[in-house]
Amino acid sequence: MKGRLTEAKDKLVVLAFLPSYCAHSYMMIPEVQQLAKTYAKTTSFLRIKEEHDDIYEIFGIHTVPTFIFMQNKKKLLVRTGASVKQLSDTLEAVLNGDYTSTTTTTQAPSSYIISITSPQHLNETMSRAGNQLVILAFMTKWCSKCKKIAPKIEAMADEYYGSVMFLKIDDDVKTKELYTKYNIQRVPTFVFVRNSKKINQYEGTWYEKIRTRIELQDFLNF
Numbered sequence: 001m002k003g004r005l006t007e008a009k010d011k012l013v014v015l016a017f018l019p020s021y022c023a024h025s026y027m028m029i030p031e032v033q034q035l036a037k038t039y040a041k042t043t044s045f046l047r048i049k050e051e052h053d054d055i056y057e058i059f060g061i062h063t064v065p066t067f068i069f070m071q072n073k074k075k076l077l078v079r080t081g082a083s084v085k086q087l088s089d090t091l092e093a094v095l096n097g098d099y100t101s102t103t104t105t106t107q108a109p110s111s112y113i114i115s116i117t118s119p120q121h122l123n124e125t126m127s128r129a130g131n132q133l134v135i136l137a138f139m140t141k142w143c144s145k146c147k148k149i150a151p152k153i154e155a156m157a158d159e160y161y162g163s164v165m166f167l168k169i170d171d172d173v174k175t176k177e178l179y180t181k182y183n184i185q186r187v188p189t190f191v192f193v194r195n196s197k198k199i200n201q202y203e204g205t206w207y208e209k210i211r212t213r214i215e216l217q218d219f220l221n222f
Contacts, residue, residue, distance in 0.1 A: 004046055005073050012043045012094060015068040017061050019050035023215055024082040024163050025065045031084045035091065042095055063112070063161045069094050081162025112157035113137065113166045118174045119181075125167060126196055133164045133217060135210070136191040138184045140171045145205050146188045152207040164214060192217065 005013060016032055018025040029047070036045035048055050059068060067087055069076040079090050116122045116136075126134055137153055139146035157166040169175050171187070178184075182191050182198070190210055192200035200213050 004044070005070065008044050010072055012091075013070045014043060014045045014091070015059070015070065016045055016047045017056065017059075017064050017066040017068075018047050019064055021050055022064045022159055024160065028065055028082055028084065032087070035084070035088060039091060039095075043091065063158050065162075083162065112161050113154060113168045116167050116169045116175060116178070119178055122167065122169070122178060125165075126193065129165050131195060133214065134193040135164060135166050135214075136178075136182065136193060137166055137168045138171075138179065138182070138187050138189045138191070139168055140187050143187045149188055149205040149207055153210075156207065156211065160214065 018029055018032065020026050032045060032047070036043070050056075063080055065080065065082055067079045067090075069078070069090070076094060077090070079087060114125060116125065122136075139150065139153075153166065157164070160166075169178055171179055182189075184191075186203055188205065189201065189203045191198055192202075192213060194217075200217065202209055202213060
């Protein structure tokens with residue numbers, strides 16, 4: 001990779017962290033390849049596969065897809081998420097010099113799961129989701145099964161950051177009515193919502209079933 005960066009000189013280089021194990025990254029590959037062809041004269045795209053874990057570690061990549069824009073071996077900015085339009089718009093902005101490296105860099109949050117504190121907080125958060133899939137994770141502090149699956153959910157929220165919003169709802173005084181509203185009988189329970197409408201639900205700790213519902217959400221409507 002160092003050789004490719006040296007060869008590029010002042011040409012824009014986009015490091016595309018697109019591992020095959022991530023469904024959203026894998027689905028973006030052909031579209032990123034098309035962008036690479038379209039901007040071939042001005043930009044070099046380098047796909048970083050999962051086997052290059054040392055490069056992931058060097059650049060501190062904790063969520064995918066991630067795109068790092070570089071020029072003259074210097075990092076200009078970072079974009080995360082599976083939006084090809086966002087990637088294309090960012091590319092145009094960088095090529096036109098219409099960006100500021102200190103203000104437009106997008107970093108993933110330290111926590112990928114938003115803890116909901118009240119029904120109003122939930123409504124406000126879901127209103128920002130737009131058409132994005134939202135997963136309401138009803139998990140309590142006292143539930144041993146919740147503690148068991150929590151790291152897996154955290155990793156999944158990391159993996160799908162930018163395309164799926166994970167909201168954690170504990171059972172306390174301020175959120176209790178949400179358990180009633182969604183008829184939560186046991187925990188952990190995961191409610192799938194799009195445009196404020198419930199489309200699916202899963203109860204249990206087999207996290208791969210959650211992944212299946214994410215990948216097949218358009219075919220498994222509740």
